[in-house]
Amino acid sequence: DAKTTQPPSMDCAEGRAANLPCNHSTISGNEYVYWYRQIHSQGPQYIIHGLKNNETNEMASLIITEDRKSSTLILPHATLRDTAVYYCIVRLSDTGGFKTIFGAGTRLFVKA
Amino acid sequence: NAGVMQNPRHLVRRRGQEARLRCSPMKGHSHVYWYRQLPEEGLKFMVYLQKENIIDESGMPKERFSAEFPKEGPSILRIQQVVRGDSAAYFCASSQLPWDSLNTEAFFGQGTRLTVV
Numbered sequence: 001d002a003k004t005t006q007p008p009s010m011d012c013a014e015g016r017a018a019n020l021p022c023n024h025s026t027i028s029g030n031e032y033v034y035w036y037r038q039i040h041s042q043g044p045q046y047i048i049h050g051l052k053n054n055e056t057n058e059m060a061s062l063i064i065t066e067d068r069k070s071s072t073l074i075l076p077h078a079t080l081r082d083t084a085v086y087y088c089i090v091r092l093s094d095t096g097g098f099k100t101i102f103g104a105g106t107r108l109f110v111k112a
Numbered sequence: 113n114a115g116v117m118q119n120p121r122h123l124v125r126r127r128g129q130e131a132r133l134r135c136s137p138m139k140g141h142s143h144v145y146w147y148r149q150l151p152e153e154g155l156k157f158m159v160y161l162q163k164e165n166i167i168d169e170s171g172m173p174k175e176r177f178s179a180e181f182p183k184e185g186p187s188i189l190r191i192q193q194v195v196r197g198d199s200a201a202y203f204c205a206s207s208q209l210p211w212d213s214l215n216t217e218a219f220f221g222q223g224t225r226l227t228v229v
Contacts, residue, residue, distance in 0.1 A: 041201075041223070042220070042222055043116075043222060043223055044155065044203075044220050045220065046217040046218075087154075097212050097216070098160050098211040098218065099170075100157075101154065101157075104154065
């Protein structure tokens with residue numbers, strides 16, 4: 001699986017959009033970008049995934065650059081409950097999702 | 113529909129004792145996965161089970177650790193003769209289909225925090 005690079009931490013004001021970047025310059029053509037988050041003391045939670053098109057669901061939007069070397073997770077109106085560690089992961093869609101490696105991620109602090 | 117239930121939430125064991133961690137998957141889910149998270153580290157895959165079968169145990173330590181998912185009842189992660197280095201948060205996840213299919217995701221429990229004293 002391709003390696004990802006994320007900033008270790010970010011701050012965001014409550015009610016504003018949180019934009020979390022991720023670099024995955026070695027991504028291959030059939031690898032997907034997945035985002036998860038882990039709120040303190042809980043298990044990881046799936047947020048969204050995409051291949052090349054931008055995706056949106058009830059939790060967030062995922063913007064993938066045209067060359068697919070980077071992506072941004074957008075939480076449109078961050079709340080205090082969005083404070084968590086966010087993981088950007090690149091993997092094949094049909095290979096060992098259960099072996100997903102959750103690395104350091106980005107610690108997002110949403111402040112009132 | 114209750115989520116993935118793990119118990120106990122906190123477990124304290126003395127060195128040399130046995131620890132038994134339980135995981136009840138979401139209703140209708142027959143695939144269970146166990147993970148370990150050391151303090152300030154990411155989750156590490158341990159084992160994947162599907163009712164009565166171990167599918168992948170490549171992340172399990174070779175000794176003292178075992179897992180089962182019987183036909184009836186929760187999945188059990190068992191750690192024999194615990195040592196201080198076993199202190200960690202243990203999470204389980206479950207999925208309806210194998211978690212290696214597009215558009216299939218797993219749901220995690222709240223974890224069991226094991227402390228070995």
